[in-house]
Amino acid sequence: MSSTTPDTFKGWVSHSATSPLTFTTFHPKPFTETDIEVSITHCGICGTDIHTLRSGWGPADYPCVVGHEIIGIVVRIGTGVATLASSPPSRDIRLGDRVGIGAQSMSCLRGDCSACADGQENYCARMTGTYNSRYADESKAYGGFATRWRGPAHFAFRIPHSLPSAEAAPLLCGGVTVFAPLRKYGAGSGKSVGIVGIGGLGHLGILFARALGCDRVVAISRSSSKRKDAIEGLGAHAFIATDEEEKWARTHSRSLDLIICTVDASDMPLTQYLRLLKVHGTFVQVGAPEKPLPQLTAGSLIQKGAKVTGSNIGSPEDIRSMLQLAADKRVLPWIQTRPMEDVNAAVADMDAGKARYRYVLVNEMEKQARL
Ligand SMILES: NC(=O)c1ccc[n+]([C@@H]2O[C@H](COP(=O)([O-])OP(=O)(O)OC[C@H]3O[C@@H](n4cnc5c(N)ncnc54)[C@H](OP(=O)(O)O)[C@@H]3O)[C@@H](O)[C@H]2O)c1
Ligand SMILES: [Zn+2]
Numbered sequence: 001m002s003s004t005t006p007d008t009f010k011g012w013v014s015h016s017a018t019s020p021l022t023f024t025t026f027h028p029k030p031f032t033e034t035d036i037e038v039s040i041t042h043c044g045i046c047g048t049d050i051h052t053l054r055s056g057w058g059p060a061d062y063p064c065v066v067g068h069e070i071i072g073i074v075v076r077i078g079t080g081v082a083t084l085a086s087s088p089p090s091r092d093i094r095l096g097d098r099v100g101i102g103a104q105s106m107s108c109l110r111g112d113c114s115a116c117a118d119g120q121e122n123y124c125a126r127m128t129g130t131y132n133s134r135y136a137d138e139s140k141a142y143g144g145f146a147t148r149w150r151g152p153a154h155f156a157f158r159i160p161h162s163l164p165s166a167e168a169a170p171l172l173c174g175g176v177t178v179f180a181p182l183r184k185y186g187a188g189s190g191k192s193v194g195i196v197g198i199g200g201l202g203h204l205g206i207l208f209a210r211a212l213g214c215d216r217v218v219a220i221s222r223s224s225s226k227r228k229d230a231i232e233g234l235g236a237h238a239f240i241a242t243d244e245e246e247k248w249a250r251t252h253s254r255s256l257d258l259i260i261c262t263v264d265a266s267d268m269p270l271t272q273y274l275r276l277l278k279v280h281g282t283f284v285q286v287g288a289p290e291k292p293l294p295q296l297t298a299g300s301l302i303q304k305g306a307k308v309t310g311s312n313i314g315s316p317e318d319i320r321s322m323l324q325l326a327a328d329k330r331v332l333p334w335i336q337t338r339p340m341e342d343v344n345a346a347v348a349d350m351d352a353g354k355a356r357y358r359y360v361l362v363n364e365m366e367k368q369a370r371l
């Protein structure tokens with residue numbers, strides 16, 4: 001093992017659904033030979049952080065450190081990482097490397113788990129999320145609003161040199177969450193794709209749909225306030241403002257092969273979104289509202305053989321492919337950096353829908369400590 005580091009970390013800890021995050025100590029998982037430790041330089045703020053902080057999906061396991069779009073520098077490597085059986089690519093991780101960690105920190109990795117054996121660790125029934133989750137030994141997983149991250153090398157990814165750290169951060173969750181279903185459901189040449197909700201995930205959905213070579217990418221948003229960004233900046237071919245255009249679902253009916261829906265509120269016009277699908281088109285829900293989705297009439301599924309599905313982040317292979325595509329095609333999220341000390345204000349602004357389109361927290365202290 002390389003140098004040792006303290007067993008007490010510092011981070012912006014959440015103690016309840018209503019109190020602000022406070023900079024204080026927490027205890028990471030015990031360091032094992034297949035773990036690495038990272039000095040965190042950047043962490044994006046994802047919609048999931050907001051749901052978790054306010055216990056929106058059920059009571060969070062406080063104390064909690066959220067943040068799962070982590071970029072940092074490797075400062076410690078377990079002795080077993082260089083020969084890691086479960087992940088050959090992770091064997092290349094070296095001290096001083098720049099790596100990213102997304103929304104998943106562990107899965108069972110057992111040969112008798114069909115998800116893990118198929119390289120779909122993101123669907124393992126025993127997955128460990130990067131925060132608000134527990135490892136097999138019951139120790140808590142802590143996320144990236146902190147100065148250090150410690151966890152399994154299997155779920156850490158080297159960042160291609162051409163991707164700047166701040167821009168790379170949102171790719172680790174937001175990027176792969178839209179890339180994985182786009183690729184899986186055939187986004188590419190000859191296909192028309194709709195992206196619903198132009199936020200952190202949605203703007204990346206437009207960028208990746210373009211990078212994958214889709215013929216037509218349609219941004220679907222509530223108002224026209226993001227039209228200019230979507231068309232002139234992100235490269236969407238068309239824009240639908242659902243709260244402003246009358247009969248939009250009829251006007252654009254049967255026009256899309258695939259829809260990725262990133263909407264995080266349950267009061268969405270789901271039936272109308274489905275009207276936009278072509279015959280046998282696919283609708284993929286990735287946004288995770290705290291309340292149930294709207295009711296659907298059977299007709300909205302029957303009349304065109306619509307396929308309705310969901311998608312959970314991405315596998316380690318999805319993450320590696322997504323990072324490579326982002327590096328090759330210059331897929332760079334639109335970000336605004338904020339000092340990590342301002343995390344409470346940044347979280348409030350994210351919750352208010354002000355991000356254009358992702359806030360990335362920067363750990364100035366950590367950067368300076370390394371100089
Ligand atoms: N499946 C997964 O693995 C996965 C991974 C990461 C995140 N998520 C979830 O994905 C969701 C989005 O995350 P995010 O970081 O992209 O959040 P975000 O930046 O806040 O974007 C969400 C977008 O949803 C749209 N929206 C909000 N309320 C709406 C409503 N009532 N009706 C229609 N559209 C509405 C808005 O777009 P417009 O302003 O354009 O209308 C908003 O920008 C969250 O629920 C998060 O937990 C899921
Ligand atoms: Zn996320």
Ligand SMILES: [Zn+2]
Binds near residue numbers: 108109110126
């Ligand atoms: Zn498994």
